[in-house]
Amino acid sequence: MGEKLIKHIGLVAHDAMKKDLIEWTLWNSELLIGHKFYCTGTTGTLILAALKQKHPDVEWDFTILKSGPLGGDQQIGSRIVEGEIDYLFFFTDPMTLQPHDTDVKALTRLAGVENIVFCCNRSTADHIISSPLFLDQNYERTHPDYSNYAQRFANKSIVEEAAESVKRRRRRKNTAE
Secondary structure, three states, X not given: OOOOOOOEEEEEEOHHHHHHHHHHHHHOHHHHOOOEEEEOHHHHHHHHHHHHHHOOOOOOEEXXXXXXXXXXXXXXXXXXXXXXXXXXXXXXXXXOOOOOHHHHHHHHHHHHHXXXXXXXXXXXXXXXXXXXXXXXXXXXXXXXXXXXXXXXOOOOOHHHHHHHHXXXXXXXXXXXX
């Protein structure tokens, strides 16, 4: 049998959903052993404490970032963009307006842009972790090709146009004085 596939998993939860995510990780802890985790501060600290209590002899690989509203959501987002996260389990609270709601939307968008698995509730997370693809050694997610988007200004003279526009404005200003 080959080496165990290590998934890189982001774990995030709004305050009202932290208990749910802790319960979910405990319920699935045997499947989660050996994977690498990136978590926002409070959520990661609580989950790691619960997992250590259940499995005191297991070395868990956790990177605990800042609290979500203090920049942890952006830290998770940067790891998604850098290809360091394959799965994002972000249990969101649909009943409470979040002061950092734009950060939440940004994470959701980045998960879509990078085509990673994104679970926003326990039911979806249950389906994902029980899928045969979760531990399939041969499965590779499709990496979208955004080269056309990245090169959208390659054949345009936007820099020259901007420079010329500034020159014209300066000439007009100097003429008016």
